[in-house]
Amino acid sequence: MFSSRRKAVTVAAAACLVLLAPFSASVSAEPTSAAQDPAIYTVPNTDSTSRTEINRTGAQVIGVRDGVATVEATPEQAQRLRAAGFVIGEGTGLGEALQRINRGQAAPGDFPPGYEGYHNYDETVAELDRIAGAHPDIAAKSSIGKSVEGRDIPVLKISDNVGQDEDEPEVLFNCNQHAREHLTTEMCLRIADRFTSGYASDPAVKEAVDGREIWVIPIVNPDGKSYDIESGDFQGWRKNRQDTTGTDLNRNWGYKWGCCGGSSDDPNAEDYRGTAAWSAPETAAMRDFIDSRVVGGAQQIKAAIDFHTYSELVLWPFGHTSDDVTEGMTQEEYDRFARVGGEMAQSNGYTPQQSSDLYVTDGDSLDWMWGQHKILAYTFEMYPASGGGLDGFYPPADVIEKETTRNDAAVDILLREAGA
Numbered sequence: 001m002f003s004s005r006r007k008a009v010t011v012a013a014a015a016c017l018v019l020l021a022p023f024s025a026s027v028s029a030e031p032t033s034a035a036q037d038p039a040i041y042t043v044p045n046t047d048s049t050s051r052t053e054i055n056r057t058g059a060q061v062i063g064v065r066d067g068v069a070t071v072e073a074t075p076e077q078a079q080r081l082r083a084a085g086f087v088i089g090e091g092t093g094l095g096e097a098l099q100r101i102n103r104g105q106a107a108p109g110d111f112p113p114g115y116e117g118y119h120n121y122d123e124t125v126a127e128l129d130r131i132a133g134a135h136p137d138i139a140a141k142s143s144i145g146k147s148v149e150g151r152d153i154p155v156l157k158i159s160d161n162v163g164q165d166e167d168e169p170e171v172l173f174n175c176n177q178h179a180r181e182h183l184t185t186e187m188c189l190r191i192a193d194r195f196t197s198g199y200a201s202d203p204a205v206k207e208a209v210d211g212r213e214i215w216v217i218p219i220v221n222p223d224g225k226s227y228d229i230e231s232g233d234f235q236g237w238r239k240n241r242q243d244t245t246g247t248d249l250n251r252n253w254g255y256k257w258g259c260c261g262g263s264s265d266d267p268n269a270e271d272y273r274g275t276a277a278w279s280a281p282e283t284a285a286m287r288d289f290i291d292s293r294v295v296g297g298a299q300q301i302k303a304a305i306d307f308h309t310y311s312e313l314v315l316w317p318f319g320h321t322s323d324d325v326t327e328g329m330t331q332e333e334y335d336r337f338a339r340v341g342g343e344m345a346q347s348n349g350y351t352p353q354q355s356s357d358l359y360v361t362d363g364d365s366l367d368w369m370w371g372q373h374k375i376l377a378y379t380f381e382m383y384p385a386s387g388g389g390l391d392g393f394y395p396p397a398d399v400i401e402k403e404t405t406r407n408d409a410a411v412d413i414l415l416r417e418a419g420a
């Protein structure tokens with residue numbers, strides 16, 4: 001019964017996903033010319049089953065609204081879609097789409113005019129240092145490990161008596177697994193700032209900081225983030241920077257990795273799962289960090305949100321199956337996910353649904369956090385609800401405050417639920 005109800009919700013909802021497909025390495029910022037350049041297509045009347053089918057041709061669903069899917073495909077993949085019976089019109093070249101966003105005015109390595117409010121890698125690290133320096137009693141910065149190119153993946157711990165490992169429920173917020181989803185870094189910085197600067201004045205913040213241990217990881221994919229902006233033009237980059245083609249970090253986690261047709265074994269695909277589970281050092285670092293929070297046989301992290309853009313969704317496990325109840329998920333557990341997910345969505349206006357209602361994915365963080373550690377783990381797809389393709393990944397900086405504070409109440413709900 002849950003299935004049919006969920007399908008109706010999906011079709012009616014704005015959707016798009018974590019899973020969002022991006023642009024391949026071959027995409028340049030020049031107007032489209034090469035015959036093999038990917039393009040964006042519109043596919044009407046889709047559901048989770050047909051969207052999964054679309055992704056299995058090698059094309060990628062990058063957004064869905066009211067059942068209309070926005071799909072990225074090379075000419076060859078577009079042919080496969082047509083052969084499979086999908087009706088698709090003329091595509092719009094991705095290079096053209098990128099050129100509309102890029103204005104050629106950015107200093108290399110930094111965000112262009114209109115985007116100055118975003119933090120690049122160095123600015124994010126500096127901001128974490130500033131916070132830890134200003135609030136040494138409740139905030140401490142460290143690193144969970146290094147990226148392919150040797151950048152630290154910083155983590156900020158926020159709690160009273162921050163230097164001690166107290167027996168308090170722990171909550172993890174992580175951002176920017178996907179390189180071009182820059183708004184998510186700002187979301188994690190919002191959490192870091194709010195739970196430190198508000199400690200002295202906001203009773204709710206004080207209660208959370210005193211009663212929880214909060215972990216914030218603003219950039220899981222520092223190389224991909226840096227690459228996306230290093231030329232001065234956005235690249236539309238999604239994956240990490242391993243082996244030139246990159247690995248989709250959110251298909252590289254080790255719970256039922258590659259099990260179910262929800263990721264690709266083609267290194268050129270945007271959802272390339274890597275050569276093995278944990279083959280990306282960034283996911284391996286996340287695994288080691290989360291594993292390290294098992295103390296006395298009990299996982300201390302009770303709840304988590306993995307932030308992505310875009311589509312305005314609250315998603316819960318599992319992604320690898322469209323079943324609600326399955327190995328590792330009882331009806332009671334599912335109902336808790338749906339209840340808390342619904343409450344958070346009520347607070348921010350997102351659409352709540354099981355991850356696989358968008359399309360099937362395997363090897364994502366959500367499935368591992370729950371499947372391996374029973375962490376009440378959600379994925380948020382942030383603003384916008386729909387973006388017409390690439391534009392949705394690059395909202396101007398003037399939305400940052402509104403779209404990050406929009407999730408304050410949902411963050412509070414999760415912090416509360418971590419103690420339940």
Ligand SMILES: [Zn+2]
Nearest residue numbers: 018178308309
């Ligand atoms: Zn994402």
